[in-house]
Amino acid sequence: MGCLDTDEDETLEPLGTDENNESSYDGLKAEIKNLTNEIEKLHDDLKSLESYQYNPPENSTLYFENYDYDNGKYYNDYIVEKNGHNLILKFVGQSPSYIQTEQNSENNNNGTDNSNCNGVQNNSTNGNNTNDDCDNDGIKNEVDNCPNTANNNQNDRDEDGIGDVCDLYPDTNLENYEPCTISHANFIIYNSNMDIIRQGTPPLISDSYERNCILKEQYQTNSYTWNEQFGRMWSEAYFSLEEEPVRMQIGSTILTF
Secondary structure (H helix, E strand, C coil): CCCCCCCCCCCCCCCCCCCCCCCCHHHHHHHHHHHHHHHHHHHHHHHHHHHHHHCCCCEEEEEEEEEECCCCEEEEEEEEEEECCEEEEEECCCCCCCECCCCCCCCCCCCCCCECCCCCECCCCCCCCCECCCCCCCCCCCCCCCCCCCCCCCCCCCCCCCCHHHCCCCCCCHHHCCCCECCCCCEEEECCCCCEEEEECHHHHCCEEECCCCECHHHCCCCHHHHHHHHCCECEEEEECCCCCCEEEECCEEEEC
């Protein structure tokens, strides 16, 4: 009951040998051939994928996105540019609320030539009320990057035209204002074997980084909290790696170059 009835003496013939069977030997050969072609195609696909993973293009760009629940849209958060063994990691997302979102034009008043040294332009031509070197450092006001503070060395680390001694942000070039982040996400760079090359936050694991942003005025205090937070922020990070990077992970997202 419930079983297939067979004769004990019945001999089972190999598939394709029964002349009355629709699955003829020729049909079976064709099916095997098709299956073999599919296997070879899959093998080629795997080979191509392996080649891509282990030999990424010399130049490639990855876009890491985040989701804006308020607008219901994805937006770019990080852009990673690869050039051989070198990476440039850029933050292009939204800065924290305490970061100024536009250039600060009040960083420093560079002064003007023929100034009365109180910030008032004097067009007098008699020479009695003018001073072409307000800070007496030997550099005339018109070319002095800190006309009201002596700095005859004219040091300007961030190359923004404002000397270090009078620049509120000597390491931040406000001409190149960019969004900043203090992301605590784990950044991981992998080689072709999925071995970790670098891991951590960009200010700690990069070869160098830039912070092209400033705190809003109300946060520009001596408060340790804000200064410490700001000191760990970054806009761009640069990597020069001994091994060629193949994959990049930010948080839980992994992308392949």
